[in-house]
Amino acid sequence: MQLHKRALVTKALEILDNYGLADLTMRRLARELEVTPGALYWHFANKQELLGAVADDILAPVCSPAQAADWQSSITTLCSRLRDALLSHTDGAELVSASFSTGQSTAVSAVLERLAEAAVDAGTTPARAELAARTIVHYVLGFTGDEQSRLQWDAAGALPAEQSVFDPAAAPGAAFDFGLSLLIDGLAVQAAASAPTRDRAAN
Template identity: 60%
Template sequence: MQLHKRDVVDAATAILDEYGIGDLTMRRLARELNVTPGALYWHVANKQELLGAVADRILEPTRSVRAAGDWAETIVAVCTALRDALLSHTDGAELVSASFAAGQSRVATEIIELLSAAAQEAGVAPEDREPAARTVVYYVLGFTVDEQSRRQWDSAGALPGDEAMLTVDHDRRFAFGLRVLVDGLGVHTRIS
């Protein structure tokens, strides 16, 4: 059987979903694919590139989100789709965050461009558009890393009763924080 990059990314994503980011190693991936670790390097240059490809796979559903109404609605739609994509994979937020920091995800770059365009529409100064977009993405990544960690702790029975996942409305909390950022961006552009 000839191995293709798509097969490598599929297997890596399956390992991530089944075991988490801690078990996503090149050795384990090679074992799953029944190849030597060196064979993987025909398809990805290094682990960072592999994680970037998996991040792009995770983020793929966000590509269908485009400008929706005004700039504020666009930001909310993009960020909601981003959170949903991250939550659809075990440790998705942690993996995408690492790939984002390393500049390994093409789709993350597209998300920044879309959010920068929304910031432009909001009236943000040119030099502040990308930082505004990144601030919103950092919020989504941080919130979702925390949410996924809490889910893992809760499933292990390690959270106190008042912190258990059943008592926390993460959707409401996420929407509130996002609204604070969007409202703050709107105020910032009016006083700048």
């Protein structure tokens, strides 16, 4: 059969959703497609590159254009979309985190760019904007990774009842929003604190 990169990514995403990241290997992907593992390397040099392409597919809805009233809304909307996208696939946060660490995902780079732009709009210096963006992405990946782990443990009946993610008191969405608001408020305070320094430098 003739292989196309789109078909490889689609099948890899199917394996991810059905079996999890641990079972998403080049060998398993080749077996599912009924080809030799070597055939996959015409399209992807290694597994990291494949995972980057899968991450881009997962994050496609995150990068669609969105109108925001201000920089706070821009960050909130983008991060909410990111969390939703990660939660829509088994081990989504873990896979995207791995691609983020190895720099294999163009979609993650686009998310970072938009968050950095929002940080600059907040008054952060361009030199610190990317660091602010990375801090926010680390928060979303970390929170959602923990959330997905709890979901899996709860589904397996291994999570104590008082820690169940389905307990209304747990409210992971509200907890996520609270943590994100702390980052946004901190960004505003940090930008305001550095404003006098920037003004003196400009004069």
